[in-house]
Amino acid sequence: MLADMGLLLDSFWRAAAYCLRPRVVALSVLPLLLMVALALGLGYFYWDAAVQGMRAMLDASTLLASVWSWLQGWGLGDVTAVVAPLMVVLAVAPVLVVVSLLAVALLMTPALVALVAERRFPDLERKKGGSFIASVVWSVGSTLLALVALVVSVPLWLVPPLVLVLPPLIWGWLTYRVMVFDALADHASKEERQEIFRRHRSSLLGIGIITGYLGAAPSIVWASGVVFAAAFFILVPLAIWIYTLVFAFSSLWFTHYGLAALQRLRAESAGLAPVVATSDVLDAAGPPAVATPALPATSSAPSLPLAPSPSNEKPAP
Numbered sequence: 001m002l003a004d005m006g007l008l009l010d011s012f013w014r015a016a017a018y019c020l021r022p023r024v025v026a027l028s029v030l031p032l033l034l035m036v037a038l039a040l041g042l043g044y045f046y047w048d049a050a051v052q053g054m055r056a057m058l059d060a061s062t063l064l065a066s067v068w069s070w071l072q073g074w075g076l077g078d079v080t081a082v083v084a085p086l087m088v089v090l091a092v093a094p095v096l097v098v099v100s101l102l103a104v105a106l107l108m109t110p111a112l113v114a115l116v117a118e119r120r121f122p123d124l125e126r127k128k129g130g131s132f133i134a135s136v137v138w139s140v141g142s143t144l145l146a147l148v149a150l151v152v153s154v155p156l157w158l159v160p161p162l163v164l165v166l167p168p169l170i171w172g173w174l175t176y177r178v179m180v181f182d183a184l185a186d187h188a189s190k191e192e193r194q195e196i197f198r199r200h201r202s203s204l205l206g207i208g209i210i211t212g213y214l215g216a217a218p219s220i221v222w223a224s225g226v227v228f229a230a231a232f233f234i235l236v237p238l239a240i241w242i243y244t245l246v247f248a249f250s251s252l253w254f255t256h257y258g259l260a261a262l263q264r265l266r267a268e269s270a271g272l273a274p275v276v277a278t279s280d281v282l283d284a285a286g287p288p289a290v291a292t293p294a295l296p297a298t299s300s301a302p303s304l305p306l307a308p309s310p311s312n313e314k315p316a317p
Contacts, residue, residue: 004203007264011256014120018252019245023115027108028244032237034103042092050092055084108244109182109251116255117187124263129193130185139178146174171215172208179251180204183258196261207257211250215243 018024117124130138149170157163184193197204 014256015252050088054087112251113255127189129189138181142177168212171212176204176208179254183255214246
């Protein structure tokens with residue numbers, strides 16, 4: 001139990017430290033760049049048509065006609081000319097966010113696993129226990145099970161304490177199953193992966209629940225961007241960046257924990273102490289200090305007589 005707790009804390013601070021690396025920061029900014037590229041491309045080809053179509057829908061609504069007339073009576077002019085572009089942005093933004101995050105999730109996890117393996121576990125054997133197809137099937141199956149659990153547990157959300165417990169618990173279960181599989185897919189065999197799931201289920205579930213609560217932070221920023229429309233174009237990208245950074249931290253935490261647990265499992269199977277990589281030691285303690293030769297200690301004990309040195313003189317007869 002103490003060993004698992006030590007592994008949990010060790011992998012936590014390593015994941016936090018890795019989030020400051022330039023490669024991880026660049027990956028966290030990637031969805032913003034992708035979203036901007038998609039928005040500019042779609043806006044260049046479809047912006048005018050989308051705004052005109054939205055304005056036609058607003059003008060054709062009999063329910064909103066009285067609202068527009070009332071606002072124009074207050075001297076606000078053509079309100080639909082202002083509302084239509086805003087409605088287009090609100091309708092397209094979620095689609096761009098989802099597409100960007102999915103694309104980055106497919107690219108980020110393998111890159112982060114490769115980063116951790118390269119720096120901490122360069123000698124860890126790759127047994128290729130999980131293929132891309134197996135990862136997709138595992139992720140889809142786990143997601144479906146999580147959705148079923150969410151739907152079944154909805155009536156229990158009416159009980160005030162459970163609404164704060166059940167969704168993060170289900171989300172944490174889904175997160176650890178998907179991310180641990182991806183972290184071990186390249187290095188562990190199927191049997192090793194199953195053994196790690198069995199031994200470390202509680203710790204991995206705890207990581208999933210903690211990162212699930214961390215994932216709620218971007219939602220608060222996103223909601224603020226919807227409420228404060230003036231800051232929409234600042235708060236929403238900020239929420240996307242925070243969400244991607246939380247995703248990177250979660251993936252790094254699971255990867256550090258999973259590969260370290262795999263290394264210990266193999267060392268245990270071989271009857272040896274876990275081998276610590278040189279880069280792992282450098283990450284943990286910095287560059288090694290240069291050893292200084294020790295001075296000989298003085299002693300009051302009498303010294304032994306030295307052996308006579310060989311001489312070229314011949315003994316006397």
